[in-house]
Amino acid sequence: MLTRERVDADLDACVRLARMTHELDRYPMSLPDDLRRFIEVPDALAAWVTELDGEIIGHVALRSHSSAAVLARASEALKVPPDRLGVIARLLVSSQHRRHGIGRSLLELACGDARARGLWPILDVVTYQHAAIALYDKCGWVRAGQVTSRFGDDVVLEEFVYLGPRLPAG
Numbered sequence: 001m002l003t004r005e006r007v008d009a010d011l012d013a014c015v016r017l018a019r020m021t022h023e024l025d026r027y028p029m030s031l032p033d034d035l036r037r038f039i040e041v042p043d044a045l046a047a048w049v050t051e052l053d054g055e056i057i058g059h060v061a062l063r064s065h066s067s068a069a070v071l072a073r074a075s076e077a078l079k080v081p082p083d084r085l086g087v088i089a090r091l092l093v094s095s096q097h098r099r100h101g102i103g104r105s106l107l108e109l110a111c112g113d114a115r116a117r118g119l120w121p122i123l124d125v126v127t128y129q130h131a132a133i134a135l136y137d138k139c140g141w142v143r144a145g146q147v148t149s150r151f152g153d154d155v156v157l158e159e160f161v162y163l164g165p166r167l168p169a170g
């Protein structure tokens with residue numbers, strides 16, 4: 001198993017993974033018109049995939065944006081300006097390979113990359129995504145509240161805002 005930076009040639013496989021995750025987990029909740037753009041995240045600072053035997057089985061991205069409500073809640077909770085936040089997004093693991101630590105390792109990779117850029121890692125998760133919420137709780141992330149995020153004219157999501165764990169002093 002190999003985790004590495006995503007390249008453009010991975011995008012078709014990432015789109016297939018996102019389609020499966022939509023069907024199984026409702027993530028993304030509704031299929032966007034352009035699923036490739038959803039997974040690619042054009043404003044991504046970085047993105048990684050986990051590969052096994054040539055198959056993409058995991059994905060995560062780091063970006064600088066989320067909804068205004070998410071950024072405002074995290075910024076207020078951390079007393080950090082929004083441009084110092086790094087948003088971890090598009091975390092997906094193939095259903096056949098879950099509970100083997102892949103999600104955790106992708107989360108920690110993106111988190112470490114955000115910190116290396118001087119950004120405080122945050123994320124938002126729809127309130128019904130129980131597996132993801134269990135993962136964030138297990139990894140020491142701190143819930144900073146719930147917000148209503150609006151995407152376009154017709155998608156309204158209730159989301160928890162999570163803050164990356166504080167590093168031990170020293």
Ligand SMILES: CC(C)(COP(=O)(O)OP(=O)(O)OC[C@H]1O[C@@H](n2cnc3c(N)ncnc32)[C@H](O)[C@@H]1OP(=O)(O)O)[C@@H](O)C(=O)NCCC(=O)NCCS
Binds near residue numbers: 105
């Ligand atoms: C959330 C997701 C990425 C987790 O990936 P994963 O590789 O299975 O996670 P890990 O194996 O690293 O899990 C680490 C820990 O998180 C917790 N956890 C993960 N999935 C869980 C579940 N379904 N139920 C309860 N706890 C869970 C456990 O504490 C687990 O440790 P354990 O297996 O030793 O008990 C995966 O379930 C997924 O792709 N879900 C759909 C997409 C999604 O919701 N993405 C997040 C959008 S914000």
